[in-house]
Amino acid sequence: MRILQSKSIANQVDEILLERIRGGVYLPGSRIPSESELSDELGVSRATVRTALAKLAANGFILRKQGDGTYVNEHIHETSAHFGNLWDLAELIAGNGYQPSIRFLSMERRPATEKEALVLALEEGEELICLRRLFYADQQAVILADNVIPFSLLCEPIEKIDGKLHIRDIFEQYFHQKISFVLTDIRSTVLEADAHEFLSGESGRAILQLQTIFYEKNNLPLALGVNIFDDSFLHLSLAQAWN
Amino acid sequence: MRILQSKSIANQVDEILLERIRGGVYLPGSRIPSESELSDELGVSRATVRTALAKLAANGFILRKQGDGTYVNEHIHETSAHFGNLWDLAELIAGNGYQPSIRFLSMERRPATEKEALVLALEEGEELICLRRLFYADQQAVILADNVIPFSLLCEPIEKIDGKLHIRDIFEQYFHQKISFVLTDIRSTVLEADAHEFLSGESGRAILQLQTIFYEKNNLPLALGVNIFDDSFLHLSLAQAWN
DNA sequence: TTTGCTTTTATGTCAGACAACTTGCATGAA
DNA sequence: TTCATGCAAGTTGTCTGACATAAAAGCAAA
Numbered sequence: 332m333r334i335l336q337s338k339s340i341a342n343q344v345d346e347i348l349l350e351r352i353r354g355g356v357y358l359p360g361s362r363i364p365s366e367s368e369l370s371d372e373l374g375v376s377r378a379t380v381r382t383a384l385a386k387l388a389a390n391g392f393i394l395r396k397q398g399d400g401t402y403v404n405e406h407i408h409e410t411s412a413h414f415g416n417l418w419d420l421a422e423l424i425a426g427n428g429y430q431p432s433i434r435f436l437s438m439e440r441r442p443a444t445e446k447e448a449l450v451l452a453l454e455e456g457e458e459l460i461c462l463r464r465l466f467y468a469d470q471q472a473v474i475l476a477d478n479v480i481p482f483s484l485l486c487e488p489i490e491k492i493d494g495k496l497h498i499r500d501i502f503e504q505y506f507h508q509k510i511s512f513v514l515t516d517i518r519s520t521v522l523e524a525d526a527h528e529f530l531s532g533e534s535g536r537a538i539l540q541l542q543t544i545f546y547e548k549n550n551l552p553l554a555l556g557v558n559i560f561d562d563s564f565l566h567l568s569l570a571q572a573w574n
Numbered sequence: 575m576r577i578l579q580s581k582s583i584a585n586q587v588d589e590i591l592l593e594r595i596r597g598g599v600y601l602p603g604s605r606i607p608s609e610s611e612l613s614d615e616l617g618v619s620r621a622t623v624r625t626a627l628a629k630l631a632a633n634g635f636i637l638r639k640q641g642d643g644t645y646v647n648e649h650i651h652e653t654s655a656h657f658g659n660l661w662d663l664a665e666l667i668a669g670n671g672y673q674p675s676i677r678f679l680s681m682e683r684r685p686a687t688e689k690e691a692l693v694l695a696l697e698e699g700e701e702l703i704c705l706r707r708l709f710y711a712d713q714q715a716v717i718l719a720d721n722v723i724p725f726s727l728l729c730e731p732i733e734k735i736d737g738k739l740h741i742r743d744i745f746e747q748y749f750h751q752k753i754s755f756v757l758t759d760i761r762s763t764v765l766e767a768d769a770h771e772f773l774s775g776e777s778g779r780a781i782l783q784l785q786t787i788f789y790e791k792n793n794l795p796l797a798l799g800v801n802i803f804d805d806s807f808l809h810l811s812l813a814q815a816w817n
Numbered sequence: 818t819t820t821g822c823t824t825t826t827a828t829g830t831c832a833g834a835c836a837a838c839t840t841g842c843a844t845g846a847a
Numbered sequence: 848t849t850c851a852t853g854c855a856a857g858t859t860g861t862c863t864g865a866c867a868t869a870a871a872a873g874c875a876a877a
Binding site for chain 1: 857858859860
């Protein structure tokens with residue numbers, strides 16, 4: 332059993348602060364405690380707090396003003412996704428104000444297609460695990476999510492896989508891998524037959540497709556995900572800081 | 575003439591490093607100089623270099639490995655946009671491997687619609703400047719860009735506005751405002767008549783619409799932009815670091 | 818060749834100090 | 848009272864130096 336390195340202190344601070352912003356402890360538009368106060372409260376150095384705040388600022392969660400303070404972005408509630416979690420579908424749904432849930436549809440083993448082999452740096456025909464899941468917003472099916480992962484990466488018996496887990500946790504628990512970064516392609520397409528079976532809306536309407544490649548820290552591709560959803564129901568909005 | 579505060583040192587370092595990555599000085603997958611070397615070379619402290627690197631890492635440009643070094647993301651060339659510049663259409667075109675250019679189509683003054691007034695925090699009927707521009711990839715028209723800005727913010731004679739400038743520079747030069755952050759809504763829609771006049775492709779095909787709201791540092795909305803383009807020609811791909 | 822240890826080098830974290838900037842208050846003049 | 852000026856306090860930005868932690872590189876022994 333491989334040991335996964337624990338998160339860095341700065342990333343833990345980042346998560347704590349993000350949780351407070353999302354949870355309403357720090358309200359939109361309000362000023363959050365100063366760097367010194369946070370470093371005292373959390374028992375870490377000011378440098379570490381600054382590292383965490385820099386990341387939050389880069390992702391548009393907070394605005395920093397020299398000589399004044401750090402403020403929570405007023406428009407947080409208007410954005411459904413953020414740069415750290417464009418591929419986090421549950422958060423995308425939550426960001427739209429719905430209660431997310433996941434329904435496991437199917438899991439199968441099959442050889443990789445030419446395109447999949449190319450993207451995942453495999454030989455054509457190598458075996459893949461195909462995971463098909465459906466994301467719900469409250470009771471409404473909204474996102475059809477397909478993930479393909481090389482079978483050779485699997486560390487645990489395939490029967491143990493819990494199809495309702497977060498993709499990040501699936502990798503940690505069954506593949507002993509950490510996702511280091513992702514590459515997402517956003518496309519406009521139309522609702523076709525196979526997806527129409529699961530998602531509501533008239534066939535032929537314009538929908539969004541998020542095609543995501545997951546990588547681990549050494550640039551090795553871990554998985555390919557294709558997620559489609561109706562953007563008239565679920566909005567994809569992003570905040571970004573400039574400067 | 576208002577003085578625009580010069581950029582912070584960390585942001586200048588950030589720009590220098592980003593330019594080197596884009597310009598191929600630091601090649602994809604390669605290790606860039608250490609923090610100490612950079613701080614020596616650029617004449618700033620290691621803390622400042624770290625601030626710049628933290629931002630680049632948050633935006634997926636680089637990967638940092640403790641005990642090893644800092645590496646340029648190998649897949650930089652596969653991404654057309656980045657979190658710092660989703661609304662930067664010229665860079666989006668350049669990221670797709672084309673030479674971007676801007677054609678100024680029209681500029682007019684008219685009262686704000688109800689929806690525009692709401693988004694821009696204006697009274698309904700207040701005057702707007704409407705800027706319509708067409709972005710080219712090499713010789714091909716690819717993005718139709720509409721921007722509306724409250725007329726009351728204008729500091730210079732309207733005749734002086736150069737419609738070919740970057741939106742950022744338009745704000746700096748004619749409105750004496752700095753864009754602090756932006757909020758972008760990504761939607762899937764179909765190519766309709768008025769846009770079809772400028773963009774190629776059959777009418778009714780699925781295209782992407784980027785709707786962007788620009789804010790200054792005090793959360794005052796500066797402008798509303800609506801950009802539509804055919805994502806079969808121009809890809810919208812984003813990199814994001816996790817952890 | 819392989820394995821295990823040591824050395825080197827890089828990023829991560831810490832502490833303290835000062836600079837640059839903003840805000841609000843107090844003071845004083847009109 | 849009203850307004851302008853200047854001061855003080857607080858916050859983020861930058862600097863310096865040090866040590867902790869982790870990974871790669873080199874070396875030596877099996």
